[in-house]
Amino acid sequence: MNTGTLVSFDPLELKFPFELNKQLHCSVHLTNETDQHVAFKVKTTNTKKYISRPNVAVILPRSTCAIIVTMQAQKEAPLNMQCQDKFLIQSVIANQEAILKGVTAEMFTKESGNVVEECKLKAVYIPSTPLTSTIAQGVQEVLPFNALEKYMRNLSGIEALRQHFMHFWVKIGQNNQKG
Structure with missing residues (x-):
C-alpha cells in the first residue's frame, strides 16, 4: 500500500491473469486519508486497451473507493509477457462546486x-492458471447479474472482492472499538 497525503492506493500494480481473447479485470482501492472530500482522475498510457470505472469521482472523507480496470480482449500474447502500460492517478482536494456539480479537468x-498529488501504477501480466478459469466459470454460473459477473471473471477480481470485504469488516471493527 502506498500512502500519499490525500489518498492511499492498494495495490501498486495492476495484475492481469493474461488470457487470449478474454476481457480481464482487476481493481485498485483508493482510500481518502483526509477529513475533506478528495477528487481523483485516472489516466493511462494506452486508452484503447483499458477502461477504468470510475475514471473520475469524489471520495468522501475517510472512505474508500474501488476502481475497476478492464483490459480489452487481446488477440496476441505480448513478447515475454511483458507489459509497458502505466496508469496515473491524480488526486486533489475537492471544492464545493466539484462536490455538487462533478469533477472537472481544470481541477487537476x-x-x-x-495541489495535485500523483501516483503511478503499472500493469503486470501474470500467467493464468486452470484454477483461475474454473473459478471464473463457477462464478458466471452462480451470479444472476451481468455487472458482477464481468467483475469476477478472473482470480484477481475475486481477490479484489475479498480484499474489499476484508477492508469493510476491518473498518467496522475499528468503529466498534471506538464506541
Whole structure:
C-alpha cells in the first residue's frame, strides 16, 4: 500500500491473469486519508486497451473507493509477457462546486493553484492458471447479474472482492472499538 497525503492506493500494480481473447479485470482501492472530500482522475498510457470505472469521482472523507480496470480482449500474447502500460492517478482536494456539480479537468491542473498529488501504477501480466478459469466459470454460473459477473471473471477480481470485504469488516471493527 502506498500512502500519499490525500489518498492511499492498494495495490501498486495492476495484475492481469493474461488470457487470449478474454476481457480481464482487476481493481485498485483508493482510500481518502483526509477529513475533506478528495477528487481523483485516472489516466493511462494506452486508452484503447483499458477502461477504468470510475475514471473520475469524489471520495468522501475517510472512505474508500474501488476502481475497476478492464483490459480489452487481446488477440496476441505480448513478447515475454511483458507489459509497458502505466496508469496515473491524480488526486486533489475537492471544492464545493466539484462536490455538487462533478469533477472537472481544470481541477487537476497545477496552474489552477491546486495541489495535485500523483501516483503511478503499472500493469503486470501474470500467467493464468486452470484454477483461475474454473473459478471464473463457477462464478458466471452462480451470479444472476451481468455487472458482477464481468467483475469476477478472473482470480484477481475475486481477490479484489475479498480484499474489499476484508477492508469493510476491518473498518467496522475499528468503529466498534471506538464506541
